Amino acid sequence: MVTVALAGAASGFGLTMLRTFLHINSKSTTPYKFVLLSRSDKPELAALGIEVRPVDYTDHVQLVACLTDVHTVLSVIGGSVEAIKDAQLALLAAAQEAGVKRFAPSEYAGTSNDTIDLYHGKAEVWTAAKAVAQKTGMEVTSFQCGIFMSTFATGTTKPVTEVGKREGAKTGEEDALAGLRPWNFVVNMRAGTADLPGDGTAPIVFTETRDIATFVYHALSLEQWPEVMGMRGDVKSYRDVLCIIERVQGRGFLVKENSMDEMRARAAGDSGKVFYNQVRIALVEGWGEVPDTLNRAFPDVKPVTCVEFMEKWWQGVEVGEASWGEDRSFM
């Protein structure tokens, strides 16, 4: 049985990935052995039937020992710039020494990391991963999914679905967020406002996190890993998405366009604002148009579309008249 280690899958997106993997695995005739690398022993996750290997990313010898039987390492480490950089560089070095065959760093965003300060750690890790690949033959890949579709989930009052119950979600919103923290990114679904990147017409890939996990699970079976594996839930501009939301919610939105100069001027000060504006600038420049590698490789995977997502989480939800609130752009 092929052993796959997930690093940092105890919260957020990674936890949704872990739960989705275990679900698909339970129905597979060729299941994987998944192990979780975590900085603590996580008994609640061990109870789900996954072997938890507590790790200290500053202890190279211990990290190597945890990886000796591992074929593939998937990192979904998040947190600070330093965590993304230091923990992943340590993981990569240990994977190299342990003879791990495949390594996918914590990417899960757009086509590059270079213009986004918060992602500079990701950029360094990716450069290091490619160097290891060249030197040792380890296969490395950048999984790219665009923007999480659950950025349109915050504020829904819909009930928990069967999938959410299976995953332990306490509210419909938690179910819809599927690992994302409540967050109004560009669109505020409750207030009825949109703070667009540019004029909002740039095409962007939006992918639901369980679909990302499903594509990645299937990618584990590929004979060879290309350097980039993109996946697409749906490709829409924010203008397209607004048309869908307005129809589903039955009200008009207040919309603000933002020029590149305006967004550049606002990409300063608070790190949240810098991130928000740097991502919006990148979106106008095409950062959100990730390739469809895994859709083509696995046409039987039918990811959720924006229409399906909006109807599922917003049809029939009572919303008032649109108004710009305190939270105009970033939460």
Ligand SMILES: NC(=O)c1ccc[n+]([C@@H]2O[C@H](COP(=O)([O-])OP(=O)(O)OC[C@H]3O[C@@H](n4cnc5c(N)ncnc54)[C@H](OP(=O)(O)O)[C@@H]3O)[C@@H](O)[C@H]2O)c1
């Ligand atoms: N495309 C999008 O729209 C989008 C949106 C959100 C996130 N993402 C991406 O998804 C990935 C996961 O993000 P997330 O927000 O879900 O992550 P997160 O919940 O903040 O963190 C995930 C895990 O990282 C580990 N971690 C945190 N700080 C660490 C440290 N100092 N050293 C070592 N490990 C540390 C923790 O694992 P342990 O405690 O178990 O060790 C934690 O459970 C990231 O690559 C992020 O950029 C993409």
